[in-house]
Amino acid sequence: MSTTPRTPEQLEADTLTKAERQLAEKHEKLVAGSVRRAPQGSKWGTKLVCEIRTRGLDGDWDGHTRTVATSDVWQVSHTEAVTAQLRKQRAADKRAAAKAEREVAEPDQAALDALGL
Numbered sequence: 001m002s003t004t005p006r007t008p009e010q011l012e013a014d015t016l017t018k019a020e021r022q023l024a025e026k027h028e029k030l031v032a033g034s035v036r037r038a039p040q041g042s043k044w045g046t047k048l049v050c051e052i053r054t055r056g057l058d059g060d061w062d063g064h065t066r067t068v069a070t071s072d073v074w075q076v077s078h079t080e081a082v083t084a085q086l087r088k089q090r091a092a093d094k095r096a097a098a099k100a101e102r103e104v105a106e107p108d109q110a111a112l113d114a115l116g117l
Contacts, residue, residue: 012037014047019048027073029053031065044069054079057086 006014020035034051038044048070055077056062068076078086 016048020050023050023070023073027052029077030073035070037067047071051075054082057082 006063012038016035016037018054020033021028022029023035024032029052031053033052034117035048036050037073038049040050048069048113049066050070051065052073054064062079062082066079
């Protein structure tokens with residue numbers, strides 16, 4: 001019994017199907033049918049990419065999608081714009097916390113002078 005050799009297109013289709021099945025089992029954010037090979041010359045090289053549903057600042061689904069490498073699906077949840085906003089907010093929170101810590105650590109000189117200390 002001889003089997004017909006599989007064409008490169010069939011092998012690629014099998015690879016994509018298997019990758020999508022594995023990703024869908026782990027990540028509810030995967031958009032069905034979106035796994036594909038990255039376009040030639042793209043920033044992803046020859047990796048597989050897919051579309052994911054993204055979350056907004058509040059953590060709820062925001063109705064947008066983002067293209068990511070399949071190897072990055074686990075760590076990406078937001079659009080690039082929301083990610084930038086979150087980074088900006090985290091930096092501001094960190095600065096505010098550091099400022100509050102400095103104010104506690106360094107007593108107000110005017111208050112000390114008023115107390116005669």
